[in-house]
Amino acid sequence: MRYALAALLLALFVLAWQGVASLHSVDDLTLASPVETFDALRDDWSLLWDNALVTLVEVLLGLAIATVAGVAFGVAMHLFRPLRNAAYPLLVASQAIPVVVLAPLFVLAFDYGIGPKLAIVALICFFPITVNLLDGLRSVEPELLKLMRSMGASRLRTLRSVELPSALPFLFSGLKVAATVSVIGAVFGEWAGAEEGLGRLVLLGNNQLQTPRVYAGIVLLTLMAVALFVLVVLAERVACPWNRKEQSV
Amino acid sequence: MQTKAEAPATEPLSLSDVTRRYRRVTALEGVDLSLRLDEVLAVVGPSGCGKSTLLELVAGLQEPDAGSVTVLGATDAVARRAACAFMPQRDLLLPWRDALANAALALECQGVPRSEARRQAEPLFERFGLAEFERARPAELSGGMRQRVAFLRTLLPGRPVLLLDEPFGGLDSLTRSSMQRWLAGALAQEPRTVLLVTHDVEEAIVLADRIAVLSPRPGRVVAEIQVELARPRDVTSAEFGDVKRRVLEALGL
Numbered sequence: 433m434r435y436a437l438a439a440l441l442l443a444l445f446v447l448a449w450q451g452v453a454s455l456h457s458v459d460d461l462t463l464a465s466p467v468e469t470f471d472a473l474r475d476d477w478s479l480l481w482d483n484a485l486v487t488l489v490e491v492l493l494g495l496a497i498a499t500v501a502g503v504a505f506g507v508a509m510h511l512f513r514p515l516r517n518a519a520y521p522l523l524v525a526s527q528a529i530p531v532v533v534l535a536p537l538f539v540l541a542f543d544y545g546i547g548p549k550l551a552i553v554a555l556i557c558f559f560p561i562t563v564n565l566l567d568g569l570r571s572v573e574p575e576l577l578k579l580m581r582s583m584g585a586s587r588l589r590t591l592r593s594v595e596l597p598s599a600l601p602f603l604f605s606g607l608k609v610a611a612t613v614s615v616i617g618a619v620f621g622e623w624a625g626a627e628e629g630l631g632r633l634v635l636l637g638n639n640q641l642q643t644p645r646v647y648a649g650i651v652l653l654t655l656m657a658v659a660l661f662v663l664v665v666l667a668e669r670v671a672c673p674w675n676r677k678e679q680s681v
Numbered sequence: 682m683q684t685k686a687e688a689p690a691t692e693p694l695s696l697s698d699v700t701r702r703y704r705r706v707t708a709l710e711g712v713d714l715s716l717r718l719d720e721v722l723a724v725v726g727p728s729g730c731g732k733s734t735l736l737e738l739v740a741g742l743q744e745p746d747a748g749s750v751t752v753l754g755a756t757d758a759v760a761r762r763a764a765c766a767f768m769p770q771r772d773l774l775l776p777w778r779d780a781l782a783n784a785a786l787a788l789e790c791q792g793v794p795r796s797e798a799r800r801q802a803e804p805l806f807e808r809f810g811l812a813e814f815e816r817a818r819p820a821e822l823s824g825g826m827r828q829r830v831a832f833l834r835t836l837l838p839g840r841p842v843l844l845l846d847e848p849f850g851g852l853d854s855l856t857r858s859s860m861q862r863w864l865a866g867a868l869a870q871e872p873r874t875v876l877l878v879t880h881d882v883e884e885a886i887v888l889a890d891r892i893a894v895l896s897p898r899p900g901r902v903v904a905e906i907q908v909e910l911a912r913p914r915d916v917t918s919a920e921f922g923d924v925k926r927r928v929l930e931a932l933g934l
Contacts, residue, residue, distance in 0.1 A: 544933035575769055582740050582767035583838070593786065597777045674776040674818060 441472025450536030472644035494553025502561030533623035557610035604668040611660035699748035707899035723885035726895030731906035766840040772831035774819040903918035
């Protein structure tokens, strides 16, 4: 039923899109209709697919870096209060930096390769992962921490047996946010300077007035983000089976 | 002070003139209590009289502001912690662990490897009326069963002193009285030194050899009542009623 309603809304959206695009007053160069977009997807498939793979690699590697760094940093901040106090403002500031402005500087620093894209994806994914993990690590009830202390648990034992498992659902919440913004990060990275990738293809298509191809690229980028989100949700189900009630999708 | 040399042999647990303050509130003031080996002492008192503070002091989770707490001859918090098994009011089972792994947690905290801890916990499930539920997650267990798993976790490391903080407070009254009977039976079989904190007077009389009554904040011991009833105790008997009346009187009710 949930899925049926979602599909219905999506169908309505596509219909409305088609309707607006068919209006005479709407310029074909501004808005490609779903049919034109679909045609572009079909005709340019190999071009789109090759570039999508490039972007996907950037996104996955960037996410992986952000996850490893975010978990390591989150745990370190949790264990060492001074580090937490010192680094928290920086962490927030890192998220406030306008990535669009930063991207060209990264390209200057790292050249046209995959480096700047990874840096940008990792930079914007790091924050939701670290902050959610930190909240999760602190979410353990004081009573439970007292019990662990009374049972003679070491700091690391409490971290391993209680705090990390408690934080796991929070970590996955962070990963869900990270998964959706990671694709945007990769696109910004490519816009600042790239030789391939869906973001670059969309930018080029825009300059060359190939509007349907631009829309096809946007559709693929969106699907990529949604697919990543679903993957995170599935991973969460496997990793936190006790937490089932709060699941969505 | 001059009794200190002989104290450890006869008194596994004693508090002498213990005072505990939080900022502007005095939770306990001048509390003297001592337990004999394998004695069950129930501490009853109104809400907020410092009962839980008392347990945490004994358990080595807090330090008194004045006076001393001695468990098995030791006064420092680490040694107290090692001698006591502390059971909080709520079961606090970990939802991601099955019942067996939850029971084994206390052993793991002492450095016993996980599989070995599970192996040691397993035989006790039968005795605790939990056979076949080793693999069940806490969410699949009833309140009484969860509490029994928590008990198993408390007893498993074999620490000589048990500290129970309203162990049945969260249960419905039917489950509570059956758990009280079950605990009384378990202690009859395998005596331990128990400090039980409760606000349920009947629970105290069913389980305890002696009852200490605390005053409202700041908590002081205002009466100690010996419970001389034969076990298993019958809550409907006239003698039970007499003891209950004396405890309620001491509570000022």
